[in-house]
Each structure stands twice: as C-alpha cells, then as structure tokens.
Amino acid sequence: xxxxxxxxxxxxxxxxxxxxxxxxxxxxxxxxxxxxxxxxxxxxxxxxxxxxxxxxxxxxxxxxxxxxxxxxxxxxxxxxxxxxxxxxxxxxxxxxxxxxxxxxxxxxxxxxxxxxxxxxxxxxxxxxxxxxxxxxxxxxxxxxxxxxxxxxxxxxxxxxxxxxxxxxxxxxxxxxxxxxxxxxxxxxxxxxxxxxxxxxxxxxxxxxxxxxxxxxxxxxxxxxxxxxxxxxxxxxxxxxxxxxxxxxxxxxxxxxxxxxxxxxxxxxxxxxxxxxxxxxxxxxxxxxxxxxxxxxxxxxxxxxxxxxxxxxxxxxxxxxxxxxxxxxxxxxxxxxxxxxxx
Ligand SMILES: [Zn+2]
Numbered sequence: 001x002x003x004x005x006x007x008x009x010x011x012x013x014x015x016x017x018x019x020x021x022x023x024x025x026x027x028x029x030x031x032x033x034x035x036x037x038x039x040x041x042x043x044x045x046x047x048x049x050x051x052x053x054x055x056x057x058x059x060x061x062x063x064x065x066x067x068x069x070x071x072x073x074x075x076x077x078x079x080x081x082x083x084x085x086x087x088x089x090x091x092x093x094x095x096x097x098x099x100x101x102x103x104x105x106x107x108x109x110x111x112x113x114x115x116x117x118x119x120x121x122x123x124x125x126x127x128x129x130x131x132x133x134x135x136x137x138x139x140x141x142x143x144x145x146x147x148x149x150x151x152x153x154x155x156x157x158x159x160x161x162x163x164x165x166x167x168x169x170x171x172x173x174x175x176x177x178x179x180x181x182x183x184x185x186x187x188x189x190x191x192x193x194x195x196x197x198x199x200x201x202x203x204x205x206x207x208x209x210x211x212x213x214x215x216x217x218x219x220x221x222x223x224x225x226x227x228x229x230x231x232x233x234x235x236x237x238x239x240x241x242x243x244x245x246x247x248x249x250x251x252x253x254x255x256x257x258x259x260x261x262x263x264x265x266x267x268x269x270x271x272x273x274x275x276x277x278x279x280x281x282x283x284x285x286x287x288x289x290x291x292x293x294x295x296x297x298x299x300x301x302x303x304x305x306x307x308x309x310x311x312x313x314x315x316x317x318x319x320x321x322x323x324x325x326x327x328x329x330x331x332x333x334x335x336x337x338x339x340x341x342x
Contacts, residue, residue: 009187035217
C-alpha cells in the first residue's frame with residue numbers, strides 16, 4: 001500500500017507547497033537525511049496533488065484518485081523505485097518493472113525509465129496532470145540519469161517529476177539545475193520522540209540517538225532488534241573492554257546472518273565517534289545507553305588510532321558493496337577493531 005498521509009513534522013512544509021498547486025514547479029528534487037520519511041512525503045504529496053476532492057488540500061483518502069494511488073494503480077501516477085526497496089516497503093510494482101530481473105536490484109534500471117516514455121507522451125487520464133516519483137534518484141546509474149535528463153529537458157505540459165534523494169551530490173548537476181530544490185529538514189527531537197512513543201517504540205530515546213535523530217530509521221531498526229547495539233557486537237565489546245583473549249575465528253563462527261557487513265562497519269564507526277567524544281568529556285551521540293562500557297573502552301585507545309581506523313572503515317564500506325569473501329572481509333575488520341584497543 002502507498003502511504004497518503006504526511007508525518008506530523010512534514011505538514012507545515014507540505015502545506016506551503018500544496019496551498020498553491022498551480023504554482024508547483026514541473027520538477028522538484030526532494031532531499032534530506034536518510035530515514036526522515038522522504039518516501040512517505042513524496043507519495044503523500046503525489047496523492048494530494050492528484051486528489052480530486054476540491055475541498056481538501058491534502059489527499060482526502062475518499063475520492064477515486066486517492067483510492068487508486070493507495071493501490072499503486074493510478075493511471076496518472078508512476079513510481080520508479082529499485083525493486084529491492086519495493087520489496088522492503090512491501091509495495092507491489094507492475095509486471096513490466098519486474099520482468100528481466102530475477103534478483104533484488106538496488107538500482108533504478110534504464111528499462112524502468114524507458115518504459116514510462118510512452119506514458120509521458122500521452123494525455124493524462126483523469127485530471128490534466130500526471131506525476132512520477134523517482135526514488136531513490138541516488139541509485140540512478142549513468143545511463144538512467146541521462147535518460148531522465150532528456151525527459152526533464154523536454155517536459156510535456158501535464159507532467160510533474162518528484163525526484164527523491166538522500167544526497168544532492170550524487171545527482172547529475174545538469175539534473176539538479178533543472179529542478180526546484182525542496183529540502184526536508186530533520187524533525188526536531190521532541191517531535192520525533194513523541195512520534196516514536198505514540199508508535200509504541202520502547203527505549204525510543206536510545207533508538208533516536210542511534211539513528212542520528214531520524215525517526216523513521218529509528219522505528220525501522222527497533223522493529224528487528226532489541227537494542228541499538230546488536231548483542232553479538234555488544235558481547236564482543238565486553239570482551240574488548242575486559243582485555244580478554246579474543247579468538248577471531250571462533251567469533252566469526254558465531255557471526256549472525258542478520259547483521260549486514262555494511263551495518264557492522266556503520267556501528268563500529270559510530271562507536272569510534274562516541275569514544276572520541278568521551279575522550280573530550282562530551283556525551284556520546286549514538287550509543288547513549290552504553291556509557292559504562294564506552295567509558296571503559298575509552299581508556300584503552302587514543303584519538304589518533306580511533307580517527308585513523310574510522311577513516312579505514314570508510315574505505316572498507318565502499319568495498320563492501322562489491323563481491324568480497326565475507327569471512328576474510330570480516331576478519332580484517334575485527335582485527336582492525338581489536339588492534340584499536342590496548
Ligand atoms: Zn482524494
């Protein structure tokens with residue numbers, strides 16, 4: 001199902017744009033930190049924009065248009081999304097989008113862009129306007145980016161593009177220059193806390209800190225583990241903080257399948273960052289529930305080592321997207337972490 005409501009922290013900015021629908025630019029880039037609800041903003045925006053109830057500024061959720069968009073079945077609406085993200089968000093995509101792909105792709109493929117060209121060139125079915133969401137545009141490869149650019153250069157009168165991105169730097173400058181930029185800010189801390197609490201997230205402040213104050217990420221993480229630091233990593237840190245003998249090979253044998261390597265690297269980077277803060281007597285930013293173990297670890301390393309290894313992990317993160325032997329890769333990461341502490 002496609003979301004058609006804005007989150008509380010999005011209402012004001014949505015209102016600003018939707019109160020004058022006739023003045024909306026034909027191509028908008030919606031960008032902001034990962035995990036703050038940009039996807040839901042874009043679909044609620046499209047639903048509101050196509051809603052046929054004239055008395056309603058936002059999607060009325062009652063008219064035919066609102067019903068169709070909710071089912072991702074609106075003839076004037078297209079959602080271009082990598083199929084791995086569609087699976088994650090449980091969104092059914094059309095048969096055309098699925099064909100030729102037997103794997104969960106992280107990219108928006110050129111076929112997805114090409115498939116909408118005939119649709120762009122026909123008149124809208126219902127209300128003289130059509131809208132296409134491209135999520136996430138950061139995942140457009142060069143060929144797809146150029147195909148999109150061509151569409152933006154020759155817009156038809158009734159078409160609107162909503163291009164969603166975590167990071168403007170990843171988009172072609174020629175695409176950026178043809179669009180209006182809409183920045184979605186990080187919601188304020190109290191608003192996010194209240195929202196997480198209302199959605200029954202336990203220890204919501206721990207999750208919010210861990211997620212850099214991005215409430216949707218905080219919610220998502222809290223759904224699949226008990227604490228921000230996975231127990232396998234926590235146990236490993238306990239061993240490190242107690243200066244115990246660590247046998248990397250036996251650790252590797254117990255490595256759980258549900259921690260992706262990218263996530264493991266991300267967690268260690270956050271830990272190193274917190275440890276540097278602690279050395280300056282500043283409260284940790286990410287793991288606010290682990291002050292005791294972090295204090296203990298901080299006495300066993302230096303800022304230089306932590307910062308250098310943080311940078312080393314960054315390089316590793318880039319490699320982790322490529323085909324690597326998981327065990328060898330993990331082995332090198334764990335050894336690097338172990339040697340960060342004396
Ligand atoms: Zn409606």
